[in-house]
Amino acid sequence: MGGRRTSRQVEGHEIAGMTRLAFIKNGRTYFLTELVIYADGMVDCGNLVDLDEFERKVRSGRVATTFEDGAQASAHHLAGWTMSSSQPWVSAGDLIGEVRDTVDGLAGRPDSTDRCLAALGSYLDDQTEVNRQALLDAYLAVPAHLRTYMLGDMDYRDWPVQAVAAGIGGDGPGGTKVSEGMHARALVYFADRRASEPGWPWRKHRASDREVRPAVLVPQAVYPQGVETAPPIHGLRNSYPCRLDVFDADFPDVETAWHALSVLDDDLRARIAAAPRPYDAMKLARDAPKRPGWDALRESVMLTLLRAKYSQNPLLAEVLLGTGDREIHYDEFTGSHWGTRGRNWMGRLLEVVRSDLHVNRAGLISDGPAPSSSWR
Structure with missing residues (x-):
């Protein structure tokens, strides 16, 4: 349905978008807001999600298409009201279909x-x-x-x-x-x-000069009920629990390893590596002196950690390979370096590691590049 056109920047290129009004349920209140639908299959519905996650939000009622009598509703800075005898015009399935059509249209594909x-x-x-x-x-x-x-x-x-x-x-x-x-x-x-009308029925959408393919989003994740309840894609988060042996040390996950390796003090590094949660590791490392030249080292160190994670954890390697050849967007609320709100370095490095896995499976090399044996 008609909305305003918009866009977002991803790794130096512009992704076309289109808005559409919808209700987002938060607690007991339905908030009228804009969905922002992008040509690469991302949908901003309070946070950036891919089409599969968007469908889950609609099916669960988080993005609402039906409303119970007496429900509270709000349009920011405009009005609030109580729902009564509402008459929804769009079912959950039809809203999902419309959004998928919008993605196809923005990408120049037939809807x-x-x-x-x-x-x-x-x-x-x-x-x-x-x-x-x-x-x-x-x-x-x-x-x-x-x-x-x-x-x-x-x-x-x-x-x-x-x-x-x-x-x-x-x-x-x-x-x-x-x-x-x-x-x-x-x-x-x-x-x-x-x-x-010669040539009818014609298509509204023609292939664009630059094909925009659906991307896959690695969403922000917390696990209040344990990682067993998490969708498989969450296995690509750096905070996802998985042992890795790298740089002559053992770590419980990539994020903890990253924070430990960033600091200069050996004793503090050991304490960070033993932190109970990635969040605790981050707090310990946040104000500690960093290694000299850390900003110049960080992408290479992260790539080494990711290669260790996926070479040593075959089930997680399958999740990464399951993303096919799609662009990977790594959602990160803070910072402008690693996530889609900045340079998306994590998504880019995951694509490199995915390529490594394909090379290994093809038998072109026996193993991925090995990390240094120690870090001092």
């Missing part, structure tokens, strides 16, 4: 309407039962609230598509059975449309 029009063209060229069923499937895949607009004709709306997709005797517009006369009128409509 569900385009795919339906392509199936319609195939059926009109060859009116077989196989093509009719393909058309029906494509029609039903278009979010219900967007079907009215697919023909760009507000006099006829989408009933001609329904009539030919359902077929004679099928369930057509308004739940009525499609009669032979209705089916014939629909075919005449399409014949007239093709005669007056």
